[in-house]
Amino acid sequence: MIWFKFIKSIIRVLSSNISPKQISGAVVLGLFIGLNPYFTLHSLVFLVLIYFLQVHVATAFLSIAIWKIIGYLVDPLSHAIGYWLLVKIDSLNPFWTNLYNTSIIPFTKFYNTVVLGSFVISLILTIPVFIFCQKFIVFYRANVRKKVENLKIVKLFKLSNIYKIYSRFKG
Numbered sequence: 186m187i188w189f190k191f192i193k194s195i196i197r198v199l200s201s202n203i204s205p206k207q208i209s210g211a212v213v214l215g216l217f218i219g220l221n222p223y224f225t226l227h228s229l230v231f232l233v234l235i236y237f238l239q240v241h242v243a244t245a246f247l248s249i250a251i252w253k254i255i256g257y258l259v260d261p262l263s264h265a266i267g268y269w270l271l272v273k274i275d276s277l278n279p280f281w282t283n284l285y286n287t288s289i290i291p292f293t294k295f296y297n298t299v300v301l302g303s304f305v306i307s308l309i310l311t312i313p314v315f316i317f318c319q320k321f322i323v324f325y326r327a328n329v330r331k332k333v334e335n336l337k338i339v340k341l342f343k344l345s346n347i348y349k350i351y352s353r354f355k356g
Contacts, residue, residue, distance in 0.1 A: 191247070196333060198244050199325050209318035210238060211245035213311055219252020220303040222260065226292040227304065256303060266305050267298030 198208060217231045235245045256263075270277060284290050294300045 191250075194243070194247055198241065198247070199322060200330055200334070203241050203244075205319045205322040207239060207241050208244050208322055209315045211235070211240035211242070212248040212318045213315050214238070214240060215245045215248025216252050216310060216314055217304070217307045219249040220256040220259070220263070220307050222256060222263075222299050222303065223294055223297070225294045225300060226289065259303070259306065260299055263299045263302030263306060265302065267300065267302030270301055270305070271296070271298055 214231050214235050218228050221228050235242060271281060281296075285296065295304070
């Protein structure tokens with residue numbers, strides 16, 4: 186049942202009048218929190234950004250859930266990238282040492298290979314995900330929205346909400 190609510194939420198956001206940039210921005214901010222395996226300082230920063238920037242907050246949290254699932258699948262890649270940056274590149278050792286000797290940076294947990302790797306993957310994916318989401322939303326609204334609204338299962342969702350409202354007032 187939760188999957189139906191999940192799909193319903195996605196369709197509702199895609200069909201709404203919310204700007205594609207706001208939705209795409211929410212997806213990208215969710216990317217940074219969702220791919221991260223732990224709650225760290227930079228996760229908190231992105232969570233605050235979700236509330237202060239003009240992005241769709243519900244979409245951001247939906248995006249976090251989706252990226253969390255994807256994050257577990259790309260953990261081996263995140264580990265490999267983080268390990269490469271932390272261990273294999275000797276010229277970065279003084280940088281990491283100086284970074285961790287500051288007072289606040291250890292709270293980012295960049296000493297963890299998976300955290301560092303997932304942050305790098307998030308940085309790499311930021312622009313492609315933002316552009317893809319914008320183009321997909323515009324395409325969906327122009328070409329697919331009417332077809333989706335005419336699907337029997339979507340009509341069933343709409344009827345179920347009407348029934349819920351009716352049953353509340355009926356008593």
